[in-house]
Amino acid sequence: MPKSHSHYKEFLDLRGDGRVVLYKRADHQNPKWTVRLKIPTVEGFVVKSAKTTDDFEARRFAEDLYYRLEGKARRGEPINSPTFRRVFTEWAKVPVAEQVVRSARYVNGNVRRVEIWALQYFADITIDKVTEAMLADYVDWRLSQPRRPAIVTLKNERTAIRQLLRFAKRRGYISEVPEFAIKSGKNNARPDIPEVEWNRLVRFLPGYVDRTQDRRRQRERFYLVLYILIMGNTGIRIGEARKLKWRDASTTRTLTDEVRAILSVRGKTGEREVVCNRGVERYLDELRSFRTEELGHSPSDQECVFCHPSGAPVGSFKGASRGP
Structure with missing residues (x-):
């Protein structure tokens, strides 16, 4: 046995070039063969258990594995795939x-x-x-x-x-990202608002605030208008909006350098991050500016975004829709 292989009790170089080697370690009691392969163009070795004590079966396993991995290397596919x-x-x-x-x-x-x-x-x-x-x-x-x-x-x-x-x-661990399909759930979702009706509503809202001279009613309508615009452009639920606080609102920049608002909301499905449609960041700025003027200072991070003058969260906007 060569001196360089003295730590093996058995060592077989099947091709004589070190590319396909079978061995059993001298310091292990495991009687099964281990395969060590050196694939051209691939760094390091591939080491796997042949899971057999039979010499012939181990040789066949090693050679089959070598040619399979060599083919993957030629096709540019990863060899040593991590877990x-x-x-x-x-x-x-x-x-x-x-x-x-x-x-x-x-x-x-x-x-x-x-x-x-x-x-x-x-x-x-x-x-x-x-x-x-x-x-x-x-x-x-x-x-x-x-x-x-x-x-x-x-x-x-x-x-x-x-x-x-x-x-x-x-990182080169896989050659392609596999498809990942998820079947749709029951078709019981509420129907979307048609785009024509949504655009008509958006055009109507600014004047809706101005048509009342009552300051309390103006505030209610101002918050209602921005509530509608934010809900329509984020898809968050009513319960999530009710709990939304200023600490939960942040912004990011997309790869095209657009500023987008991000809301961290909590509801019946737990906590989730919502990347909003363009424009929501402006609606949030309008609410913050209004509240800052109302308080005389910036609102607390712990305060709800949709709140009464007292700071209590708005439970319902039904009152804001009444009256002329």
Whole structure:
């Protein structure tokens, strides 16, 4: 036995060039063969257990694996694919500045979504094995949980998992990001407002505030108008809007350098980040300016965005719609 291989009790170089090697370690009691492969153009070695003590079976396994991996290397496909857990650890450490949406809350929220469920499910599966079929199985598994998730929750998880998979592609761990389909839920959503009617409402609203001389009613209508515009351009729920505080509102810049408002809302499905349509940042500025003038100073971060003069949250805007 060569001196350089003295730490092996058995060592077989099948081709004589170090590319396909079988060995058993002298310091291990495991009687099964281990395969060590050196693939051209790929850094380092690929080491796998042959899972057999039979010499012939181990040789066949090693040669088949070598040619399979060599073919993947020639096609530009990754060879040493890390586990989902390892990719998650790397992805979770990526600075917020490198993410598409530059919001720490948004990024951390997506990391948390993957950590709670996907990390538990995929764990030590190599990232190249996370296929379209496996992602479909993941959705079925989530839907089988005692607390069945809403479709919107699954879609938020899909967004986060896709971000991780795109990160894996940039690192060269996978060649393509697999499709990730989620079936729609029951078709019981409220119908959308037709665009023609929405535009007519938007044109009507400014004059609606000016048509009353009563200062209290003007304030109510001013808040109602901005409430309608913000709700229509964010899709947040009534309960979420009622709890929305100034600390929950922030802004970010898109890749096209547009300023967009981001709202951190809490409701029946838990906490979520909402990237708003263009214009919502102006509506929030109008509300903040009005409230600052009303108070004589900026509102507290703990104060609700939609509030009465006392600072108490507005429970309903029904009163603002009455009268001339």
